[in-house]
Amino acid sequence: MNLLIKSPLSARIGLCIVLFNIIVAIFAPLIAPYSETEVVGDVWEQMSGNSLLGTDHLGRDLMSRLIFGARNTIALAFITTMLSFLSGTTLGFVAAVKGGWIDNLFSRIIDIIMAFPTLIFALMILSVMGSSVMILIVTIAILDSTRVYRLARAVAMDIEVMDFVEVARLRGEGLWWIMRREILPNAMPSLVAEFGLRFCFVFLFIASLSFLGLGLQPPLADWGGMVRENAGAITFGIFIPLIPAAAIAFLTVGVNLIVDWFLHLASGMHN
């Protein structure tokens, strides 16, 4: 709490944005004027009292879909990113600390996964396993974790050569202590910065998958998907697809303002 009082204005703005998004997501059924699927008017209607932000390509209320979309989008992005960071960081740290054949094995497997273009890899898995939310999460998490692995391994290698890690080894500490207590706290700044970025990339990735029909399945709403679905409106000079895009940008900015603040705290800098 004390931390919060001393936080800079930018961090507070970020916090407000993210909190706002989360509250909207949680209370979606109470806030939204219509349901996610209800058709309320014509295609791409302008803003009116009936539908505050206009309607989408099927005549559903954009505002309601945006609100319900917040749920799917934020939850999906959060879970996916957490999963990818848990696995990527753990494997990366193990590789850096253990070295030798374990490092080689992990790194080569990761290289193989990375050799496939991400979209093609995702398509492969999703078309074989079917496109359920669960599988979507796991697929994106695996793909993301390759990047996280590389970062975590590189950062951990820099820390691993420091004397305090050697002290821990000489003391006889196990792998878990070295990873958790010696390396992780020092790797946090890099990982947190990456988290902010990855979190936002997930929306965009889901959007591209949705475009190919393998993302979240209709009629579920997600912001990335909504941009795609309504992209055609741009040609008619209707700015409806810009609204979900703005929502993505809004949340991205909020998340990164908080990330910046964390970085600041973690680096121990003042001012």
Next chain:
Amino acid sequence: MKSENLLQIRNLFIEGFYENQWNTIVDDISLDLKRGEVLGLIGESGAGKSTIGLAAMGYTRQGCRLASGSIKLDGMELFGASEEQLRSIRGDKIAYVAQSAAASFNPSHRIIHQYAEGPVQHGIMDYEQARKNAVKIYDRLFLPDPEKIGLRYPHELSGGQLQRAMVAMSMSCEPDIIVFDEPTTALDVTTQIEVLASVKEITEKMNKAALYITHDLAVVAQVAHRIMVLRNGGLVEEGETRRLIKKPKEKYTRDLLSVRTLSEDKNDEDKTDVILKVKDVYATYNGVDNVLEDINLTVRRGRTVALVGESGSGKSTLARVITGMLPATRGEISFLGQPLSPDLKHRDKNNLRRLQMIYQMPDTALNPKQTVRTVIGRPLDFYFGIRGKEAEKRIRDLLTRIELEPAKYIDRLTPELSGGEKQRICIARALAAEPDFIICDEVTSALDQLVAEGILSLLQDLQREMNISYLFITHDLATVKAIADKIVIMLEGRIIEQGEKKEVLTPPHHEYTDKLLASVPVMDPDWLDNLLDKRASTFLS
């Protein structure tokens, strides 16, 4: 010509921004520097030496500002001068030689190209002319093969050569003043001589003025005409070198001067039991070349064995072999009478506990994200399962033992401590394991002289109280003389001489030991000249 005042600093105040306000870090300093004169600035870290050195070039580090006063370089006022004006004098009129040449050279350009950069940039001469000058200066600074050495890359030169190349580079635009900022601190005693000789060559024979910044009074005594002793940004005392060394006025100066005599000679050396025995040990990094060959040494209970040698002599490698980080390829290490597995992984927890290590760099030996409580508490928990209240009490006892006030330090994060305090915490961490034997790897070389002395006497007290044995790795012979019972001298991965302290330090000794001992600066302004004369005459005869 002789009395020409090149640099005149009057009532200089410099401020640094920390803890949310501007604080004075250089406090009312005035100095004059004449042509052909060397002024030594001496003090511990944080004394403001480097800040003054940089201010002489009209430069301050980030987060600092020139608050008031006047800096006149050859008649030109630098205080408030534009960036453009300052750039024109830097390198041209005044040049800077940094502590670490290895870090100051760009590793991917040849030495001579970096030499020529300054004069070509300032439009003083073209590349060809700069190259010719470089060869001349390389020759004067005794660099081997002056014609070709400039074509090498920085990593192809040794530390001492690189530092001399750096000195040569500072001469490229033929400045009037050179600021030497601890140019020999990172070097071995034997290479330090080469650099000191080249500093003397430049200042005396080429008639340049210099500011020589160091924390080592014995070093500055060799090159400086006058010495200013600084502390916390202020002047403690100033005087002509010989006078200052003979009759220091202030107590602080006397403390800096005081010769280290800490250990009384212990007799009955062979009566105590053997803690560590290293027998016929060989080790290698790449499986082909031995970095250690035929190492034999013994450490007894309650005794200190000093392991001496230049960098690259294999001292630290031997420590790694003993701790098991680098398993020996041949030979045997026994600890408390039992053979010790060469590989760390196969040693039992009790042996790990009884053999502790303290490192050179307390900054990297402490996890910056841990508090003092965690650092000291972990070995207690790990080896003895002590937690909670009992651990709290033990941690406080240990802190008291290393002369740090428990209430003040226990909750601090390690980056919030000074270098000396950090090293004390490292000692407490080692003590928490209740060891029989501690390897001290250059534990004082990163610290200021007075702080280092505090650490050494702490280690000695602990040895007396707890009967711990030390293997003390160092390249500093003054430290060795102060605390060792037995001395082991290493060169190129082999032990070339070992014995009781008195035995090794009294002639006749091995040729290399002789060179090593002769290279330690003593507090005598004529020492360097005499040594160089002596070497020159032996070379001629």
